[in-house]
Amino acid sequence: MVKNILVLTGSPRKNGNSEMMADAFIKGARAKGHIVTKFETAMKNINGCKACNTCWSKGSACSFQDDFSELEPLLESADVIVFVTPLYWSGMSSQIKAPIDRLYAYVSPNCKRPLKIKESVLMICGEGNEDGMFNGAIETYKGIIDYLKWNNLGIITVPGVADKGDIANTNALEKAENLGMSISFTC
Template identity: 30%
Template sequence: MSKKILIISASPRKGGNSDLLCDEFMRGAQEAGHDVDKIRLSEKEINYCTGCCSCVGGRGTCVQQDDMPEIHEKILDADVLVLATPVYFRSMNGQLKTFIDRICPIYSMIRGKDVYFIVSAAGGKLPVDSTVQSLRVFTNCLSGITEKGTIAVTGIWDAGRVKGTRTMEEAYMAGKNA
């Protein structure tokens, strides 16, 4: 059965390591017949949450005028969410955190989705583990989420260095089996 998959790439570098892993996930998912949309947060206008609380009450709207309403619709429509980030100081980067903060108007409406995490780190296992934990803090606020897997590469810094690693194959296979 075909699924709608939404990939959120927080890499500020097009062709960065986490972004390339997203592309491999997408390639596998498309080959499996799934409908895949990839959003690069660096190419979107997403303002910071101001804490005005206008969205409180489940109306699903924010007073800010940016690209988030379009992304909200795609999130609600998706069967599978893929959250991808490079590691910054043992956590997700600012682009992904800003995006997550702006989910507030619809977070109570996000239900029954499969979720994958994609993480790239110059450091080792500890930065990946702490980043995945910070992503779980977010997904634990949602209802009926099933964590399907983490695709992580460590020990790389330069953009594109993930090419040729077994992690690229892991990303492809995760997409193919999503």
């Protein structure tokens, strides 16, 4: 079965290292025949969850209107979600974290359209080379997928990339493409 894969990118820097990694993953997944949609969260106006508990009260997942409404149908049709982000202060960028926080609507008791996502991926790159620098982001990701009962299909971390294009001097793009190609047709 062909999978519908949603790739969420979280970098405000166009054509940067994390976007290159996302594009390599997409190339691999499409080569295998999957349907892939890329959604650039940093290029959208998406606020975080306001904890108002009014989810679904106006017919959509969130009662506050912003660009999250563009993401809702993509989330609701996805089988696999891929988070691609630069590392900011030991975590994911705020641009990708805001829509992740809004997923609360899909686990709220009054959810009207549950997600069918069963699998996920995290790809993250950062400037430093310190041991453990990705631990905060990885633990956050693991907490999210554990809570949502998603299967982790892979985590790629890429240290030592700061300037645009630095990632091309690593094997990360090949790893990302291979990970995209490894997405199976069964859950």
